Amino acid sequence: MSFTIQNALIPVESGYETADVQVVDNCISAIAPNLEPAGRVIDGKNKLLLPGFVNAHTHSSEMWQRGIIPPLPLELWIAELYDFTPLEPEQVYLSALGTAVETWLSGGTSVVDHLVLIPGQELETIAAAVRAYQEIGIRAFIGPLIQDESLTAGMPAGDSGIEHAAYIRSTKATLELMETAIKQFHNPEKGVNMLLAPTGIQLCSDALFEGCIELSDRYNLCRHAHLLETPAQKQLAHEKYGCSAVEHLQEIGYLSPRTSLAHCVWLDDSDIAIMAETGATVVHNPLSNLRLGSGIAPILKYRQAGVNVSFGCDGAASNDSQDLLEAIKIGSILHNITDLDYRQWITPRQSVEMASLGGAKGLNAADEMGSLTVGKKADFVLYDLTSLSLLPRTDPIGLLILGRPTNAVDSVWVNGKQIVAEGKVTTIDVDALRRKLFDRSEWTGKRQSQTVSEIEAHYRKVMNLQGYS
Amino acid sequence: MSFTIQNALIPVESGYETADVQVVDNCISAIAPNLEPAGRVIDGKNKLLLPGFVNAHTHSSEMWQRGIIPPLPLELWIAELYDFTPLEPEQVYLSALGTAVETWLSGGTSVVDHLVLIPGQELETIAAAVRAYQEIGIRAFIGPLIQDESLTAGMPAGDSGIEHAAYIRSTKATLELMETAIKQFHNPEKGVNMLLAPTGIQLCSDALFEGCIELSDRYNLCRHAHLLETPAQKQLAHEKYGCSAVEHLQEIGYLSPRTSLAHCVWLDDSDIAIMAETGATVVHNPLSNLRLGSGIAPILKYRQAGVNVSFGCDGAASNDSQDLLEAIKIGSILHNITDLDYRQWITPRQSVEMASLGGAKGLNAADEMGSLTVGKKADFVLYDLTSLSLLPRTDPIGLLILGRPTNAVDSVWVNGKQIVAEGKVTTIDVDALRRKLFDRSEWTGKRQSQTVSEIEAHYRKVMNLQGYS
Structure with a gap:
């Protein structure tokens, strides 16, 4: 052709x-x-x-909840998200299509889907996303989102002595599931690439990270994770490891030129030096970081230190869109308020390079994509x-x-x-997709998350918000 | 009808x-x-x-320069802007049409145009904007942008002993021009409202502010201005008045429930109390404040103090769009990073109210518009x-x-x-507008601003940036 x-x-x-x-x-x-x-x-x-941009971090099935979760910080927002998460593979298929369409119509040609798995239908979830991405024809990097600790373990404990329920699946079973998924779905020639993608230090044991490192080395796959998105996670890392999350990930060998890490808001200067040294990529998700009140990632510092940076929309429930041009714009101009010296500010041409070549580098694919070459x-x-x-x-x-x-x-x-x-998208019928999304949903004002009401008091206490309550 | x-x-x-x-x-x-x-x-x-939103602060003719000015702080950005400002009333007419179309297609029904005047063709400039807004049918609030000091007076002097050229027009002549414009163009029944709109303390004498107060009282018109957009302006106010800009504006009587002030980034708590006491409105221009590195306006504090807040796109050369929904989104979620307590964060319904009723209040028009009533x-x-x-x-x-x-x-x-x-817009031929905008412009990579190269060294010195140069 x-x-x-x-x-x-x-x-x-x-x-x-x-x-x-x-x-x-x-x-x-x-x-x-x-x-x-x-x-x-x-x-x-x-x-x-x-060159096509890379939507370098998203969670496609969050599209079912965009616009509905009230202004909340990550730790409470995610509790509401999981209370109402889609439970049918067909929904995953439809939201993957929607994510691809919006990514395309805002300049993207590749998507990194940190895919939330339906409990008990994990392989079916991945199969549904793979089917969508192959039908529509976007270049897909799918990292099934895995963890081996329960949601409440993701908040600092403080002096609460809080006990966490065991996670629904063992570390070993999760790693076996990943190997099965890799064998079944990894198919770069057909545009589907699997990633190892533990959710992050807040909900994963060292054993899970180490198992992912082993699989990524054995199958030559990239690694992905969330990293230090919120102040609570920074606090948690120190509770858990007695050092920073970045120091710990370096120690266990997770950081590499094939590792991309979403958010990276709360790294200090020594963490940034480690990121540069290991060649890991920062995926900047500015809209989600604002929406959830997470903070401003120190992107100008990353660039000055030589750390590769790309852009992501993050899931549509924390953004609440999949418009890559919007993420690039805000993720570029946002940093002008962090450094008085305008000579450090990101120019539009630099933004384009971050979104294209930066995205490709973070997926170990800069030889194949990311520039008009x-x-x-x-x-x-x-x-x-x-x-x-x-x-x-x-x-x-x-x-x-x-x-x-x-x-x-x-x-x-x-x-x-x-x-x-x-x-116009030529590979699928977008009007039919709209009808299906419409028919499977309904307008609503408010809803109540049971889990938020259970954990909010603890969150406010450990984050020193009690004075406001 | x-x-x-x-x-x-x-x-x-x-x-x-x-x-x-x-x-x-x-x-x-x-x-x-x-x-x-x-x-x-x-x-x-x-x-x-x-209800329709109010694009509560823009400069329509900046549309001719959107996308072209590099990342620069306000004081240098504006020097480049004026070096290449449109000089034909027909251009003003076309960019006013473009501003109206983009405002409508993002939910706005009213626009506040802080209109840059072509030197020597001031009334023709206003006439061109009035013609555009009446033809297309948007509700327009036009505040001709006036000043009586030259551009370099807008930067802190530091110890430079810098001398400023006299401004091209006397204060008296400017006030006479405003009165002529009011008599000629103010026509609320036909959807055109004139505002008194000195650019701000950085380039206006007390005599100009006082003349505007007198005209606004005599003709029952609203007042508008920029206020404390940048750290440089805060420094300048103290050089000029020995007190804050807000204290000074209160003292001379400029603040009132009919006064709206764009930006308001660098107000401290006592300034905020004055804003609340006088009933003045803050017009929040989040995208411009990021793009120019001006900072984050303390919007949550304004809301807590009872200060009315509305949204503006600001001119398209500092945004670089006229999409009101984008300004509302970013102007809402941006503040989640300024207060850890999510109970203070702006909800989507509050955003809608700020953009509609908040906009109407700032124009002394809450009895007539701003809600479905x-x-x-x-x-x-x-x-x-x-x-x-x-x-x-x-x-x-x-x-x-x-x-x-x-x-x-x-x-x-x-x-x-x-x-x-x-x-689709029904009142004008948007394709014809596109062709005219296309034909009167050309693609370009770089251009050089003479004024920026003349004043940059002084700016870097007074802003303590010399160490970076």
Whole structure:
């Protein structure tokens, strides 16, 4: 399958150039003005071509709860989330489709799905997401979300002497499940990559982390986890290990150039040095960090230390969208208030590189994707620069990253296959998806989470909020 | 002109109700289920009806420079802005249309345009904006941006002994110009309201503020200004007055229930108490405050002190959009990181009230607009709840405010006149507008601002950035 995009605007060091881009056998074969067309010809006039972005951290099935969870910090928010989590694999299938559509229509071509598993239907959950991603054609990195401790263990205990229920599945059984899933679903040629993805130090034993390290080494897979999202987690790490979470993860060998870590809000300077030394990637989820009151990740410090940074939407119940351009914009300008010296601020071109090449690096895939480079996979996006939201004409990348692009994605290709054309998804029936999402849900004002009411008093106590209650 | 919207979802205290809304003679005449239809019938099924929001602070002609100004703090950013400001009234007309369209398609029905005047063509500038707003049919509050000091006076002097050029127009001539503009353009019945809007303490003398107070009292008009947007302005106020800017504005009598003040980032607790006491309104422009590195306005403190707060997009060169829903979302969740106690965080319903009734209060128009209330003007918006971005169905207001609504505005009415139907603007030809914006602009990578290169060294020195240079 070959095609040639003619006369697209592409960014070059000195500004922009008009060029043709040729694709042969799923890869970029040439980029230059006035190429002899090969295969189908696509008009790129008045359009900007950029490498596809990576939605480097999300939880697709949270889409069922977007808009409904009230303003709460992570530790209470997650209790409500799990009280109402989807329990049918068909729901997982539909929300994976929805996540892919929104990711595409905001410039993404790859998604990292830290997938919440339905208890007792773990493999069915993964199968449902795999089916969705293969049908729709997004490049998927699926990390089944695993843990081996119960929810209340994720909060600092303080002096409460609180006892936690045993987790529903043993560490050993969980690792066996992961190996089964890897054998069954890992299929990079077909666009499905499995990740090892323990949820994080707050709910995982060392044995679980170590088992994941072993599997990732044996099967050559990337590692993922949440890391120090909240002040409570920082406190918990010190209770649990007597050192920082980053020091502990380094000690047990979890950090590596194949490891990406979501959030990274509460790292101090010595933790940042460890991140740089080990080559681990930070996945920045700015909207979720604001929504849950987690804080501002020290992204400018990461960049100064040479730590790779990419962007994620995080799950749609803590965002509450899957618009990657929104996450990139806010995740770029947010840091201008953390350093008075504007020479450190992230430029729109740097944002694009973080979202594309940064995302690829965090998945150990920078040889294959993340830039418009001859030899790399044809994962790219053509933006319509005549959209009202990108007018008047100024700097196209500035408009795209700092603006609020609306209906700006004209076409998307993943692995050389066109999956959005003239702003419409071509691989699935989006109207049918809308109808199914509509039919399986209902409008509601309030709902009550039983677990939140059980654990809120403890949370307020350990976080020194009792004075406010 | 009468019409009835049937079976729309409307928010009530306990959640949502399905009701009909009847409009007679530009005002809401009834809200109840199963009304006898009057006039044209509109199907509100699967749609949410909300009062129109107020884009409570913008500078419409900045649209010509969106996406192009690099990451810079206000004091340097504004130097670049003025180096390339539009100089033709026709440009002002086109960007006012663009501002109105983007405001509507993100839930707004009113706009406060702190309008940058073309030197020597001041009345022509205002006339161009008035023409645009009347043609397109948005409710407009136009505050011509005035000052009587030159740009460099807006930075702290430190010990530099810097001399400033005289401003191009005398204080007296500026006040005469304002009176002429009021007589010529103030026409509330036709949807055009004039405001007195000195740019702020950084570039205005007391004589200018006092002249504006006199005109606002004599013609019963609202007052507007920027206030303490940056740390540099805070420092400047102390250099200039030996007290805080808020104390000084109170002393000269500028603060009142008819005064709205954009930004309000650097107020301390005693300033906040003055704001509450005088009944002035804070217009929160979160995106601009991040983009320019200005800081986070203490919005939760304002709310706790009883200060009215509304939302603005600010000009499109410091945002770089006019999407009000984006400003509302970020301006709501941003503050979750400023107070650990989540019980203080802004809920989506509170955001809606700030954006609608809060906006109306700041314009002394809460009797006429800002809520779905019988007797108020029919300024409201119908959202399509079957948009993919608002599915699955959960809490409609939560989806709208916390999500990233795309193509969600179905219909908009201003003063009882429908100006958006099925997501399309009905009063102007938006494709023709796009072509004109396209034809009058060009894509560009970099440009050099002469003024920035002249003043940057001084800025870095007074802001103690020299160590970084």
